[in-house]
Amino acid sequence: MAEVLVYVDHVDGAVRKSTLELLTLARRIGEPVAVALGNGAADTAATLAEHGAVKVLTHEAAEYADYLVVPKVDALQAAVEAVSPAAVLVPSSAEGKEVAARLALRIGSGITTDAVDLEVGDEGPVATQSVFAASFTTKSRVSKGTPVITVKPNSAAVEAAPAAGAVEALAVTFSVQATGTKVTARTPRESTGRPELTEAAIVVSGGRGVNGAENFAIIEALADSLGAAVGASRAAVDAGWYPHTSQIGQTGKSVSPQLYIASGISGAIQHRAGMQTSKTIVAINKDAEAPIFDLVDYGVVGDLFDVVPQLTEEIKTRKG
Amino acid sequence: MRIVVTVKYVPDATGDRHFADDLTVDRDDVDGLLSELDEYAVEQALQISENSDDDVEITVLTVGPEDAKDALRKALSMGADKAIHVEDDDLNGTDALGTSLVLAKAVEKAGYDLVISGMASTDGTMGVVPALLAERLGVPQVTLLSEVWVEDGTVTGRRDGDAASEQLEASLPAVMSVTDQSGEARYPSFKGIMAAKKKPVESWDLSDLDIEADQVGLEGAWTKVDSAAERPARTAGTIVKDEGEGGKQLAAFLAERKFV
Ligand SMILES: Cc1cc2nc3c(=O)[nH]c(=O)nc-3n(C[C@H](O)[C@H](O)[C@H](O)COP(=O)(O)OP(=O)(O)OC[C@H]3O[C@@H](n4cnc5c(N)ncnc54)[C@H](O)[C@@H]3O)c2cc1C
Numbered sequence: 001m002a003e004v005l006v007y008v009d010h011v012d013g014a015v016r017k018s019t020l021e022l023l024t025l026a027r028r029i030g031e032p033v034a035v036a037l038g039n040g041a042a043d044t045a046a047t048l049a050e051h052g053a054v055k056v057l058t059h060e061a062a063e064y065a066d067y068l069v070v071p072k073v074d075a076l077q078a079a080v081e082a083v084s085p086a087a088v089l090v091p092s093s094a095e096g097k098e099v100a101a102r103l104a105l106r107i108g109s110g111i112t113t114d115a116v117d118l119e120v121g122d123e124g125p126v127a128t129q130s131v132f133a134a135s136f137t138t139k140s141r142v143s144k145g146t147p148v149i150t151v152k153p154n155s156a157a158v159e160a161a162p163a164a165g166a167v168e169a170l171a172v173t174f175s176v177q178a179t180g181t182k183v184t185a186r187t188p189r190e191s192t193g194r195p196e197l198t199e200a201a202i203v204v205s206g207g208r209g210v211n212g213a214e215n216f217a218i219i220e221a222l223a224d225s226l227g228a229a230v231g232a233s234r235a236a237v238d239a240g241w242y243p244h245t246s247q248i249g250q251t252g253k254s255v256s257p258q259l260y261i262a263s264g265i266s267g268a269i270q271h272r273a274g275m276q277t278s279k280t281i282v283a284i285n286k287d288a289e290a291p292i293f294d295l296v297d298y299g300v301v302g303d304l305f306d307v308v309p310q311l312t313e314e315i316k317t318r319k320g
Numbered sequence: 321m322r323i324v325v326t327v328k329y330v331p332d333a334t335g336d337r338h339f340a341d342d343l344t345v346d347r348d349d350v351d352g353l354l355s356e357l358d359e360y361a362v363e364q365a366l367q368i369s370e371n372s373d374d375d376v377e378i379t380v381l382t383v384g385p386e387d388a389k390d391a392l393r394k395a396l397s398m399g400a401d402k403a404i405h406v407e408d409d410d411l412n413g414t415d416a417l418g419t420s421l422v423l424a425k426a427v428e429k430a431g432y433d434l435v436i437s438g439m440a441s442t443d444g445t446m447g448v449v450p451a452l453l454a455e456r457l458g459v460p461q462v463t464l465l466s467e468v469w470v471e472d473g474t475v476t477g478r479r480d481g482d483a484a485s486e487q488l489e490a491s492l493p494a495v496m497s498v499t500d501q502s503g504e505a506r507y508p509s510f511k512g513i514m515a516a517k518k519k520p521v522e523s524w525d526l527s528d529l530d531i532e533a534d535q536v537g538l539e540g541a542w543t544k545v546d547s548a549a550e551r552p553a554r555t556a557g558t559i560v561k562d563e564g565e566g567g568k569q570l571a572a573f574l575a576e577r578k579f580v
Contacts, residue, residue, distance in 0.1 A: 011483055068479075068488060069451065069461060093482050094447065094464055101448035102455040105417060110542025113446045126546070132337045132443070137549050144542035180460030181494075184476075185487035202579065226579065244466075244480065244501055250333075250445065251357070251500045259579050269333050273445075280577060281554070282570065288561070295554055298573045302562025310567025318571060318580050 002030035002086035003055075005079055007072075007099070008048065009091045013040025015047045017199045018091040020158040022151055023051040025118045027161060029125050030086050033057060035079045035170065037072055038064035042167055049165020051158065057082070057170040068181040069095060073102045075172045080107055082170065085146060087125050089118075092150040100150045109145025116155045116256070116277065125149065133250070133269050134276035153198040154256040189245060197229045197246060202259045203278070205231035205248055206241075207271075209264020209285065209304055213241040218308050219263060225315040231255065231275075233265045249274035263304045267292025284308060321372065321470075321492075323365045324432045325380045326423055326453070327358040327395055329388035330443040337443070342538060343545040344413045345443060347385065354391035357438035359505035362395045364498045365436050366506070368470045377401050379430055383411065383422045389521065396516035397508035403521040404430060410526055413538025416444065420452035422536060425529040427457065434475065437497040439464055450497035460490035466501035 004026040009016045019034075026032035034053040036044040041058040048056050057079050063071040076099065080088060090100040092114050104111035115127035121141055127149055129138050141147070197203065204223040206216055216230075223230045232242035234249055248255055250270040260278035265271060267283070267290055275281070276295065283292045288301045300307050331337050335350035362380065369376035380395040382388045383406040392403040406426050414422070427435055435457075440447035454461035465477030465488070475494050479486045480501070508516070526533060534540050560569055574580045 098451035140545040297557040299559040300566040314571035
């Protein structure tokens with residue numbers, strides 16, 4: 001059976017959920033071979049094996065943390081040469097897309113980014129993408145070389161599928177370009193204790209209507225009652241009420257949770273681009289004409305300062 | 321210092337964007353404009369120029385149809401010095417890899433110390449062209465910066481990643497991209513608009529760049545779009561007016577859907 005390379009997104013050996021979703025998709029096409037790089041690479045093997053990786057190629061070197069993007073491209077290229085895979089799957093983070101694009105160019109292959117689904121086709125994997133702020137769905141395939149495909153988080157279920165997960169050292173020679181861009185300092189993002197925005201099953205977000213940083217406490221309280229992540233519109237971020245890392249939309253994160261609750265958000269096209277593929281959408285807005293109501297499964301026309309706290313209380317009561 | 325800013329002419333995101341019969345983006349029925357995300361790149365180029373003791377020449381470069389000149393004019397009216405328009409009938413349907421080839425050849429022909437791009441286009445939204453450009457040019461990639469400094473032949477900047485915020489550093493020549501957090505783009509002044517009319521716009525085609533027609537366009541694309549379908553409109557949901565029980569009603573809906 002053909003092998004499929006899966007690029008592992010991990011932090012010091014802790015594998016991120018998006019990678020496990022890639023393994024589910026990779027198994028549709030062939031046998032997943034994972035590539036884990038940098039500090040803690042070998043520690044990823046057990047988790048990857050549980051989810052279907054037949055092999056885990058690892059390489060640890062300081063370059064992966066000390067320089068931007070290119071060392072990872074060098075390693076993936078080495079893995080492609082070693083394995084001759086049927087496809088290469090990479091998580092669709094900002095960095096993942098850059099790594100994937102440079103890899104594709106080097107190996108003379110086409111690239112598809114931000115796939116939301118993947119199926120087997122007669123002429124190779126067929127990727128589904130959501131375009132124009134998710135108002136269109138396209139199906140496309142790579143027509144030259146080894147398909148390089150980046151996949152958005154929450155595009156597939158995480159499935160247990162025990163496999164060997166044999167760890168093998170990958171031989172990597174870094175290119176001249178590898179040390180071109182130095183990472184001189186790194187400040188890890190502080191954990192909020194809430195789920196990761198792009199991975200969360202439920203996202204509760206606030207916009208300009210929240211009207212102040214201190215008022216985000218009521219959005220957070222609702223999120224916590226549901227075990228949800230907190231997001232924000234750009235208007236709320238630009239006003240300095242919530243960090244940019246929580247921005248949802250075209251120039252922020254793209255989320256696709258089971259449930260999205262928007263409070264005080266009008267639903268501009270650039271915001272929709274980041275949340276329109278959510279399964280169930282709920283909005284609270286005092287303007288009955290707000291475009292967000294065109295998307296909702298359930299909407300409440302009302303003041304969020306009345307509706308949100310009541311909702312939070314009721315959820316707590318129901319949960320006991 | 322020579323700065324080349326790459327800009328894209330895109331269909332207005334608030335318009336009714338759709339696909340043409342050959343499954344390329346239809347550019348006829350929707351107004352086009354300079355991608356808002358590229359305005360941030362023009363702005364950073366202008367700020368670098370204003371903060372530099374050296375002479376800085378800013379060239380804006382676009383690859384696109386005749387109308388794409390509008391995007392160049394806008395960038396010139398913001399304050400860029402000159403413009404290059406790469407236009408060729410064979411370019412219709414070019415993918416990101418092909419676009420990066422054209423941009424790389426054009427940037428090399430123009431001469432550069434620093435290339436600045438926006439973080440992504442507002443239509444394709446792939447966000448990979450700056451990385452591809454760096455790969456093709458063989459120079460450092462300093463991308464997705466939200467804060468930028470250029471001094472003594474070195475670019476430094478802050479890149480806010482998923483897991484961490486990173487401080488980056490590279491020597492020129494380099495390819496940089498900036499986010500919409502890098503600083504509001506200025507509006508063209510009346511004087512700027514008038515001055516832009518007199519600024520030079522050069523037109524190049526594929527032969528000027530030694531690129532063969534089959535390396536670009538729909539035929540040269542390494543990805544094929546097989547179908548494009550409008551997403552079915554979401555079935556109209558239930559909308560209630562809060563009469564004092566709105567929160568409770570919403571909770572009941574969430575319970576019915578098994579979220580509570
Ligand atoms: C290139 C580009 C990229 C962009 N990227 C993004 C992006 O990534 N993400 C993003 O979100 N935006 C983005 N935008 C901005 C976008 O166009 C909108 O300006 C933004 O989404 C508006 O945020 P909002 O809905 O919070 O604010 P508004 O549009 O001002 O809406 C606020 C809403 O709150 C409601 N409201 C006010 N008070 C209350 C109350 N007490 N109770 C209930 N409802 C209330 C109002 O009725 C209104 O509908 C981008 C724009 C551009 C040009």
